[in-house]
Amino acid sequence: MTSRLLIGRVPVTWAARDQSEAATSFAGPEGAHFKQRSRPVTSVMSRGRRRGESDRPVAMEDLKNLRYLEAVIKEALRLFPSVPFYARTICEDCTIRGFKVPKGVNVLIVPYALHRDPEYFPEPEEFRPQRFFPEATNGRNPYAYIPFSAGLRNCIGQRFALMEEKVVLSTILRNFWIETNQKRDELGLVGELILRPQEGIWIQLKDRRQFLSE
Numbered sequence: 303m304t305s306r307l308l309i310g311r312v313p314v315t316w317a318a319r320d321q322s323e324a325a326t327s328f329a330g331p332e333g334a335h336f337k338q339r340s341r342p343v344t345s346v347m348s349r350g351r352r353r354g355e356s357d358r359p360v361a362m363e364d365l366k367n368l369r370y371l372e373a374v375i376k377e378a379l380r381l382f383p384s385v386p387f388y389a390r391t392i393c394e395d396c397t398i399r400g401f402k403v404p405k406g407v408n409v410l411i412v413p414y415a416l417h418r419d420p421e422y423f424p425e426p427e428e429f430r431p432q433r434f435f436p437e438a439t440n441g442r443n444p445y446a447y448i449p450f451s452a453g454l455r456n457c458i459g460q461r462f463a464l465m466e467e468k469v470v471l472s473t474i475l476r477n478f479w480i481e482t483n484q485k486r487d488e489l490g491l492v493g494e495l496i497l498r499p500q501e502g503i504w505i506q507l508k509d510r511r512q513f514l515s516e
């Protein structure tokens with residue numbers, strides 16, 4: 303990587319802080335809605351540690367085992383891609399779904415809409431982490447799900463972002479149940495550079511140890 307390219311990426315890396323933060327805040331409450339239908343889901347989400355080690359900080363080894371949580375994070379990024387749209391300039395004449403697109407045209411890619419294509423995600427508004435189980439993703443068009451973009455200028459931080467989300471969410475979920483009364487249509491989503499809920503997401507954290515002793 304040249305130093306010019308590296309310098310160019312520094313502000314993007316700062317912006318990435320916001321992207322990860324937005325993604326994490328959507329994944330928790332969506333997991334919570336799911337949990338309302340099935341309480342044990344949250345304990346599955348927080349699983350991944352060996353018995354008797356529940357208080358130690360999450361380790362690299364644990365992250366690989368948090369497969370369900372990974373599916374929850376990916377499903378949240380499907381419905382609420384932190385970068386809801388991005389632009390590209392077409393470099394050569396091409397045809398997309400029968401439409402001729404000439405070289406030089408600027409196109410807007412909208413993962414927020416793309417991720418709701420029922421051909422790839424039946425009943426797209428439903429939050430279903432199972433869509434990201436290995437058996438479900440096998441054979442799916444890789445461009446049907448692009449929260450981190452794709453191709454040469456895709457996100458260089460995507461692996462880090464997933465790890466970061468797993469660390470934050472598993473740490474919260476180990477200690478708290480997340481609950482929310484807010485409905486999805488009350489979020490007041492605004493698609494600026496980063497997709498955000500205008501009024502924030504209102505959640506309640508309930509100490510799990512207290513809950514278990516009741």
Ligand code: HEM
Nearest residue numbers: 311314318321322325384385388450451455457458459463
């Ligand atoms: C959930 C979290 C994240 C999401 C959804 C995300 C998404 C994206 C997307 C969609 C792009 C392409 C934007 C465009 O082409 O206009 C991008 C680019 C980029 N991301 Fe991320 N990102 C995340 C986290 C991160 C993190 C944690 C880092 C760094 C540690 C990072 C670093 C970058 C960089 C440097 C680019 C520019 C790559 C290039 O232009 O060659 N991102 N990201």
